[in-house]
Amino acid sequence: MSIVTKRSAMTLFSDPRDQYSHRVRLVLAEKGVTVDIVDIVAGKEPEDLAELNPYNTLPTLADRDLALYEANVITEYLDERFPHPPLLPVYPVQRALSRLWISRVEKEWSSRLDLLMLGKGRETVLSKARKELRESIIAIAPIFAEKPFFMNEELSLVDCCVAPILWRLKEVDIALPERSTKALHHYMQSMFERDAFRASLTEAEMEMRE
Secondary structure, eight states: OOTTTTOOSEEEEEOTTOHHHHHHHHHHHHHTOOOEEEEOOTTOOOGGGGGTOTTOOSOEEEETTEEEESHHHHHHHHHHHSOSSOOSOSSHHHHHHHHHHHHHHIIIIIHHHHHHHHTOSOHHHHHHHHHHHHHHHHHHGGGGGTSSBTTBSSOOHHHHHHHHHHHTTGGGTOOOOTTTTHHHHHHHHHHHTSHHHHHHOOHHHHGGGO
């Protein structure tokens, strides 16, 4: 039986090691949404996934007759579909700033992490990506001392984007200097200990920090 025909009302097709799939799983966990999660290894996507997503990419969310792909599209849909707790600010300016931060994080952090997680290519290229990612995170670390969450008093979609990246730093051999990133380390510990964050982890992700 195909994965498409046997799915229930809401199903997430997820890569168990991918930061973008993790982001969606974290939002689902924070919302307390019951969902069937189908783990699919990148590069081994079943052909019938293309019935839901023409690009055959992960994550892909199927909610009854609706199929969505691209992590940001999925997470904003989930925030509107399940409004409590809200993960985007109420006011348009703050919402726009949250989206801008997510865009910046993806350009400056996610793209480099993708390269490192793949682990392919010349060592000089990987070393450059590792150095740039580490320096970029250290440079922004002081903002974590200002508020309990990323530029916010409440957990937001920005945190759901940032936390899966920080969780993977050990996996890609990035260590942060504790003295100059003390507030960031506190943020990481606080995020990683959240019940929803623990619930969002796959077995493969748990092994990343063992």
